[in-house]
Amino acid sequence: NAGVTQTPKFQVLKTGQSMTLQCAQDMNHEYMSWYRQDPGMGLRLIHYSVGAGITDQGEVPNGYNVSRSTTEDFPLRLLSAAPSQTSVYFCASSYSDLGGYEQYFGPGTRLTVT
Amino acid sequence: QKEVEQDPGPLSVPEGAIVSLNCTYSNSAFQYFMWYRQYSRKGPELLMYTYSSGNKEDGRFTAQVDKSSKYISLFIRDSQPSDSATYLCAMILSSGGSYIPTFGRGTSLIVHP
Numbered sequence: 001n002a003g004v005t006q007t008p009k010f011q012v013l014k015t016g017q018s019m020t021l022q023c024a025q026d027m028n029h030e031y032m033s034w035y036r037q038d039p040g041m042g043l044r045l046i047h048y049s050v051g052a053g054i055t056d057q058g059e060v061p062n063g064y065n066v067s068r069s070t071t072e073d074f075p076l077r078l079l080s081a082a083p084s085q086t087s088v089y090f091c092a093s094s095y096s097d098l099g100g101y102e103q104y105f106g107p108g109t110r111l112t113v114t
Numbered sequence: 115q116k117e118v119e120q121d122p123g124p125l126s127v128p129e130g131a132i133v134s135l136n137c138t139y140s141n142s143a144f145q146y147f148m149w150y151r152q153y154s155r156k157g158p159e160l161l162m163y164t165y166s167s168g169n170k171e172d173g174r175f176t177a178q179v180d181k182s183s184k185y186i187s188l189f190i191r192d193s194q195p196s197d198s199a200t201y202l203c204a205m206i207l208s209s210g211g212s213y214i215p216t217f218g219r220g221t222s223l224i225v226h227p
Contacts, residue, residue, distance in 0.1 A: 004157075035217075040122060042202065042219035043158070058214070090157050103215070105157030 001026050004106035006091050012112045013081040021076040021109050023091030031094040032074040033058070033103070034066065036087040043090065049074055081113045117141050120203055120218030129227050133190040137203035137218045140184065144205040144216075147179050149188045152200045152220065161201075162188070193225045 007022045025032065033048040035058075045058030049068040063085060065077040074093075078085060088110050092103040120137045127133055135149075146165045150158035162177040164170045170177045176189040186205075190197055203218040 040219060042120075043204075043217040045214065048214065092157075102160060102163070103158075105159065107157050108155075 004104050006106035006109050010110050017081050023074045025093040029093035029095045033092045034076045035090045038087050083113045086113045118216050118218040124222040126224045131193050133193050135188040135201050135221050137186050146206040147186050148204040150202040195225050198225050
């Protein structure tokens, strides 16, 4: 199993550009989440999904969109990039109804917005 | 005030020392408690989880939860340089059937030879 994969690993955007961060998992997990990690701020939940077709907002959803058309994929879209979105983005998945505690994280995408 | 407080460190200890990492929380409805380890430029990985007050041991690691004081700890015995990483505590608050974790900011641990 590849686990949780994320692409790209690195990305530089100009302010106002849009892009999609890809996340895929091959473990048939129902729960998937997107986090951003900033120095001194820890992991903050952006959006999450409890199954295909179902998504919900986390702590910091503004400026991001998600959709979940398949169990495997959970892309994160930046609509109009801003310097405040410079961060490391992690995707995670889990198989339990207790979606939090056995999360498997991807390697992250380092995004810089200039 | 964040719901979960964690000292960012860094915490620097000599090899072989006993390490104590701690988190406090304000919401008594948190039910499950986890510790994640994150190496530099990697994603977090689950180290331990527990849902009851008391201790849970796994090799050199012991997780301790005190719900009455809203305080959790991770102890590392015989610390090794390979334990150098950031340790994140996380807690789950059941919300409408979806379990959403809240993370602490992480404590950076450095174990020097």
